[in-house]
Amino acid sequence: MNLTINVESQKAVFFILPLLPIFIVFFIGCIAETNRAPFDLAEAESELVSGFMTEHSAVIFVFFFLAEYASIVLICIFTSILFLGGYLNVMSPLHIFDLNIQSLSYSTNVNLLDVILSGLVSSLMLGIKTCIYVFIFI
Numbered sequence: 001m002n003l004t005i006n007v008e009s010q011k012a013v014f015f016i017l018p019l020l021p022i023f024i025v026f027f028i029g030c031i032a033e034t035n036r037a038p039f040d041l042a043e044a045e046s047e048l049v050s051g052f053m054t055e056h057s058a059v060i061f062v063f064f065f066l067a068e069y070a071s072i073v074l075i076c077i078f079t080s081i082l083f084l085g086g087y088l089n090v091m092s093p094l095h096i097f098d099l100n101i102q103s104l105s106y107s108t109n110v111n112l113l114d115v116i117l118s119g120l121v122s123s124l125m126l127g128i129k130t131c132i133y134v135f136i137f138i
Contacts, residue, residue, distance in 0.1 A: 007086035016083040023083050030075045035068065036137055072137050073130070080129040087122035
């Protein structure tokens with residue numbers, strides 16, 4: 001599974017539209033994997049009053065919650081890459097019909113500033129999509 005090929009194949013349409021039933025199953029699995037409600041009872045009934053975290057304090061307790069929220073961010077990044085177009089611009093499916101003759105021709109004149117700016121915009125698009133998805137989880 002090359003994620004770059006997956007993202008580049010979403011230039012015409014994001015995969016969330018044609019694969020909506022698969023996305024719903026994936027979303028429910030993500031909620032269960034990250035222990036969000038209603039799948040948030042990771043302990044037994046006898047431990048509900050005191051909880052399984054009573055043995056841990058301070059740094060160990062922080063590491064448990066840091067790992068939990070890191071898994072949420074990781075799941076959100078994978079979801080935005082697999083279904084929401086990853087680093088592609090939100091308007092990129094609309095520009096698939098814009099045929100630019102200059103982009104079709106082979107050019108060896110590559111401006112370094114253009115490459116850096118396009119990489120910055122791509123990483124910002126992935127970050128924005130991931131942050132929106134994280135807010136849905138939290």
